[in-house]
Amino acid sequence: xxxxxxxxxxxxxxxxxxxxxxxxxxxxxxxxxxxxxxxxxxxxxxxxxxxxxxxxxxxxxxxxxxxxxxxxxxxxxxxxxxxxxxxxxxxxxxxxxxxxxxxxxxxxxxx
Amino acid sequence: xxxxxxxxxxxxxxxxxxxxxxxxxxxxxxxxxxxxxxxxxxxxxxxxxxxxxxxxxxxxxxxxxxxxxxxxxxxxxxxxxxxxxxxxxxxxxxxxxxxxxxxxxxxxxxxxxxx
Numbered sequence: 001x002x003x004x005x006x007x008x009x010x011x012x013x014x015x016x017x018x019x020x021x022x023x024x025x026x027x028x029x030x031x032x033x034x035x036x037x038x039x040x041x042x043x044x045x046x047x048x049x050x051x052x053x054x055x056x057x058x059x060x061x062x063x064x065x066x067x068x069x070x071x072x073x074x075x076x077x078x079x080x081x082x083x084x085x086x087x088x089x090x091x092x093x094x095x096x097x098x099x100x101x102x103x104x105x106x107x108x109x110x111x
Numbered sequence: 112x113x114x115x116x117x118x119x120x121x122x123x124x125x126x127x128x129x130x131x132x133x134x135x136x137x138x139x140x141x142x143x144x145x146x147x148x149x150x151x152x153x154x155x156x157x158x159x160x161x162x163x164x165x166x167x168x169x170x171x172x173x174x175x176x177x178x179x180x181x182x183x184x185x186x187x188x189x190x191x192x193x194x195x196x197x198x199x200x201x202x203x204x205x206x207x208x209x210x211x212x213x214x215x216x217x218x219x220x221x222x223x224x225x226x
Contacts, residue, residue, distance in 0.1 A: 004153075032212045043115075044154070044202065044217040051212040089153050097142065097206060097213055098167055101153030 002027045006090045006102035013080055014110050021075040021105045023090035031092040033066050033073040038087045082109045115218035117203050123224045129191040132221045136205030143180055144215060145188050146202040154202055193225045
Protein backbone atom coordinates (compact mmCIF):
# COMPACT_ATOMS: atom_id res chain seq x y z
CA UNK A 1 0.00 0.00 0.00
CA UNK A 2 0.87 3.66 -0.10
CA UNK A 3 3.37 4.89 2.48
CA UNK A 4 5.33 7.98 3.53
CA UNK A 5 8.75 8.05 5.16
CA UNK A 6 10.15 11.20 6.73
CA UNK A 7 13.33 11.91 8.59
CA UNK A 8 13.36 11.20 12.28
CA UNK A 9 13.63 13.99 14.77
CA UNK A 10 13.91 15.89 16.78
CA UNK A 11 15.64 18.43 14.59
CA UNK A 12 17.18 21.22 16.66
CA UNK A 13 18.28 24.42 14.92
CA UNK A 14 19.32 27.90 15.90
CA UNK A 15 17.21 30.83 14.81
CA UNK A 16 17.87 31.90 11.17
CA UNK A 17 19.33 28.50 10.26
CA UNK A 18 18.35 26.68 7.05
CA UNK A 19 15.83 23.88 7.44
CA UNK A 20 15.37 20.70 5.43
CA UNK A 21 13.04 17.88 6.45
CA UNK A 22 13.24 14.93 4.08
CA UNK A 23 10.14 13.10 2.90
CA UNK A 24 9.84 10.23 0.42
CA UNK A 25 6.75 8.34 -0.62
CA UNK A 26 5.57 5.12 -2.20
CA UNK A 27 2.34 5.17 -4.17
CA UNK A 28 0.77 3.16 -6.97
CA UNK A 29 -1.00 6.10 -8.60
CA UNK A 30 -0.42 9.84 -8.85
CA UNK A 31 -1.02 11.21 -5.38
CA UNK A 32 -1.26 14.76 -4.15
CA UNK A 33 1.39 15.62 -1.56
CA UNK A 34 1.00 17.70 1.58
CA UNK A 35 2.88 19.08 4.55
CA UNK A 36 0.78 19.51 7.68
CA UNK A 37 2.01 21.24 10.84
CA UNK A 38 0.96 20.82 14.46
CA UNK A 39 1.95 23.69 16.75
CA UNK A 40 2.07 23.01 20.51
CA UNK A 41 -1.44 22.71 21.90
CA UNK A 42 -3.09 23.15 18.50
CA UNK A 43 -4.66 20.92 15.87
CA UNK A 44 -3.20 19.82 12.55
CA UNK A 45 -3.24 22.46 9.86
CA UNK A 46 -2.22 22.45 6.24
CA UNK A 47 1.12 24.15 5.58
CA UNK A 48 1.44 23.59 1.82
CA UNK A 49 0.53 21.17 -0.94
CA UNK A 50 1.39 20.09 -4.50
CA UNK A 51 -0.93 18.16 -6.75
CA UNK A 52 1.29 17.06 -9.66
CA UNK A 53 4.91 16.44 -10.57
CA UNK A 54 7.23 19.48 -10.53
CA UNK A 55 4.66 21.61 -8.68
CA UNK A 56 6.11 23.72 -5.87
CA UNK A 57 4.01 24.39 -2.81
CA UNK A 58 4.88 27.37 -0.64
CA UNK A 59 3.55 29.14 2.43
CA UNK A 60 4.99 31.22 5.30
CA UNK A 61 8.50 30.94 3.82
CA UNK A 62 8.34 27.14 3.58
CA UNK A 63 8.68 25.40 0.21
CA UNK A 64 8.49 21.85 -1.13
CA UNK A 65 8.71 20.54 -4.70
CA UNK A 66 6.94 17.40 -5.93
CA UNK A 67 9.73 15.26 -7.43
CA UNK A 68 8.26 12.26 -9.19
CA UNK A 69 11.63 10.90 -10.35
CA UNK A 70 12.92 10.64 -6.77
CA UNK A 71 9.46 10.20 -5.16
CA UNK A 72 10.29 12.99 -2.75
CA UNK A 73 8.68 16.11 -1.27
CA UNK A 74 11.33 17.66 0.99
CA UNK A 75 10.35 20.64 3.14
CA UNK A 76 12.71 23.64 3.20
CA UNK A 77 12.89 27.06 4.80
CA UNK A 78 15.72 29.49 4.40
CA UNK A 79 15.62 31.04 7.86
CA UNK A 80 13.70 29.45 10.71
CA UNK A 81 12.22 31.31 13.66
CA UNK A 82 11.44 30.18 17.19
CA UNK A 83 7.76 30.32 16.26
CA UNK A 84 8.34 27.54 13.69
CA UNK A 85 8.88 25.03 16.50
CA UNK A 86 6.25 22.35 15.89
CA UNK A 87 5.70 18.84 14.58
CA UNK A 88 5.73 18.56 10.78
CA UNK A 89 3.90 15.76 8.95
CA UNK A 90 4.39 14.79 5.32
CA UNK A 91 1.34 13.13 3.77
CA UNK A 92 -0.03 11.87 0.48
CA UNK A 93 -3.58 11.64 -0.74
CA UNK A 94 -4.87 9.04 -3.13
CA UNK A 95 -7.85 9.28 -5.50
CA UNK A 96 -10.29 8.85 -2.65
CA UNK A 97 -8.64 11.65 -0.66
CA UNK A 98 -7.51 9.30 2.08
CA UNK A 99 -4.46 10.89 3.72
CA UNK A 100 -1.49 8.65 4.50
CA UNK A 101 0.86 10.35 6.96
CA UNK A 102 4.49 9.97 7.83
CA UNK A 103 5.47 9.59 11.49
CA UNK A 104 6.15 13.30 11.95
CA UNK A 105 9.32 15.29 12.62
CA UNK A 106 9.70 17.45 15.71
CA UNK A 107 11.42 20.78 14.99
CA UNK A 108 12.90 22.79 17.84
CA UNK A 109 14.30 26.25 17.12
CA UNK A 110 16.50 27.90 19.74
CA UNK A 111 16.90 31.66 20.06
CA UNK B 112 -16.16 30.37 9.44
CA UNK B 113 -16.32 27.94 12.34
CA UNK B 114 -13.84 25.08 12.27
CA UNK B 115 -14.30 21.39 12.97
CA UNK B 116 -15.62 20.88 16.50
CA UNK B 117 -14.93 17.83 18.63
CA UNK B 118 -15.93 16.78 22.11
CA UNK B 119 -14.90 15.83 24.64
CA UNK B 120 -11.30 17.10 24.48
CA UNK B 121 -10.07 14.56 27.03
CA UNK B 122 -11.43 11.23 28.28
CA UNK B 123 -10.04 8.72 30.77
CA UNK B 124 -11.69 5.32 31.06
CA UNK B 125 -10.94 1.84 32.37
CA UNK B 126 -10.30 -0.99 29.92
CA UNK B 127 -13.46 -2.81 28.82
CA UNK B 128 -15.54 0.35 29.28
CA UNK B 129 -17.30 2.11 26.41
CA UNK B 130 -16.64 5.61 25.09
CA UNK B 131 -18.07 7.86 22.39
CA UNK B 132 -16.63 10.85 20.58
CA UNK B 133 -18.56 13.51 18.72
CA UNK B 134 -17.60 15.58 15.68
CA UNK B 135 -19.29 18.51 13.94
CA UNK B 136 -17.62 19.25 10.58
CA UNK B 137 -17.39 22.57 8.79
CA UNK B 138 -20.76 23.55 7.40
CA UNK B 139 -21.29 22.29 3.88
CA UNK B 140 -18.42 19.81 3.90
CA UNK B 141 -19.60 16.55 2.36
CA UNK B 142 -16.68 14.38 3.39
CA UNK B 143 -15.83 13.50 7.00
CA UNK B 144 -12.90 11.48 8.31
CA UNK B 145 -11.91 9.92 11.62
CA UNK B 146 -8.21 9.35 12.29
CA UNK B 147 -6.39 7.66 15.17
CA UNK B 148 -3.06 9.19 16.22
CA UNK B 149 -0.99 7.10 18.60
CA UNK B 150 1.75 8.95 20.46
CA UNK B 151 4.85 9.32 18.28
CA UNK B 152 3.09 8.29 15.08
CA UNK B 153 1.25 10.02 12.26
CA UNK B 154 -2.53 9.91 12.10
CA UNK B 155 -4.08 6.77 10.61
CA UNK B 156 -7.45 6.82 8.85
CA UNK B 157 -10.16 4.81 10.57
CA UNK B 158 -13.20 5.68 8.48
CA UNK B 159 -14.27 8.07 5.72
CA UNK B 160 -17.85 9.22 5.08
CA UNK B 161 -19.23 10.89 1.97
CA UNK B 162 -22.42 12.59 3.14
CA UNK B 163 -23.99 9.85 5.30
CA UNK B 164 -22.47 6.89 3.44
CA UNK B 165 -19.26 5.03 4.31
CA UNK B 166 -16.56 5.32 1.62
CA UNK B 167 -13.70 3.51 3.37
CA UNK B 168 -13.68 1.66 6.69
CA UNK B 169 -11.00 -0.88 5.82
CA UNK B 170 -8.82 0.07 8.81
CA UNK B 171 -11.62 0.30 11.38
CA UNK B 172 -11.45 -2.53 13.97
CA UNK B 173 -15.09 -3.42 13.52
CA UNK B 174 -15.22 -5.85 16.44
CA UNK B 175 -14.99 -2.90 18.82
CA UNK B 176 -15.20 0.36 16.86
CA UNK B 177 -18.29 1.78 15.20
CA UNK B 178 -19.11 5.11 13.61
CA UNK B 179 -22.12 6.78 12.14
CA UNK B 180 -22.94 10.02 10.39
CA UNK B 181 -26.66 10.52 10.57
CA UNK B 182 -28.18 13.09 8.21
CA UNK B 183 -24.76 13.65 6.66
CA UNK B 184 -23.64 16.22 9.21
CA UNK B 185 -22.48 15.30 12.74
CA UNK B 186 -20.66 12.06 13.38
CA UNK B 187 -20.08 9.82 16.37
CA UNK B 188 -17.24 7.32 16.86
CA UNK B 189 -17.71 4.65 19.53
CA UNK B 190 -15.37 2.14 21.12
CA UNK B 191 -16.90 -0.81 22.96
CA UNK B 192 -15.13 -2.34 24.81
CA UNK B 193 -11.93 -0.28 25.02
CA UNK B 194 -8.47 -1.83 25.21
CA UNK B 195 -5.24 -0.37 26.52
CA UNK B 196 -3.91 -0.02 22.97
CA UNK B 197 -6.81 2.31 22.07
CA UNK B 198 -5.09 5.11 24.02
CA UNK B 199 -4.56 7.77 21.37
CA UNK B 200 -5.79 11.08 20.04
CA UNK B 201 -8.88 10.71 17.83
CA UNK B 202 -8.99 13.35 15.13
CA UNK B 203 -11.97 14.34 13.04
CA UNK B 204 -11.46 16.11 9.73
CA UNK B 205 -13.70 17.36 6.94
CA UNK B 206 -13.32 18.48 3.34
CA UNK B 207 -15.70 19.93 0.76
CA UNK B 208 -15.59 16.71 -1.25
CA UNK B 209 -13.35 13.71 -1.79
CA UNK B 210 -11.05 14.89 -4.60
CA UNK B 211 -7.43 14.04 -3.82
CA UNK B 212 -6.24 17.65 -3.96
CA UNK B 213 -8.71 18.77 -1.33
CA UNK B 214 -7.38 20.16 1.90
CA UNK B 215 -8.70 18.39 4.96
CA UNK B 216 -9.54 20.59 7.95
CA UNK B 217 -8.84 19.00 11.31
CA UNK B 218 -10.50 19.43 14.65
CA UNK B 219 -8.55 19.74 17.93
CA UNK B 220 -8.89 16.03 18.67
CA UNK B 221 -10.03 13.96 21.65
CA UNK B 222 -7.26 12.51 23.79
CA UNK B 223 -8.32 9.09 25.11
CA UNK B 224 -6.47 7.37 27.94
CA UNK B 225 -7.43 3.77 28.70
CA UNK B 226 -6.26 2.52 32.12
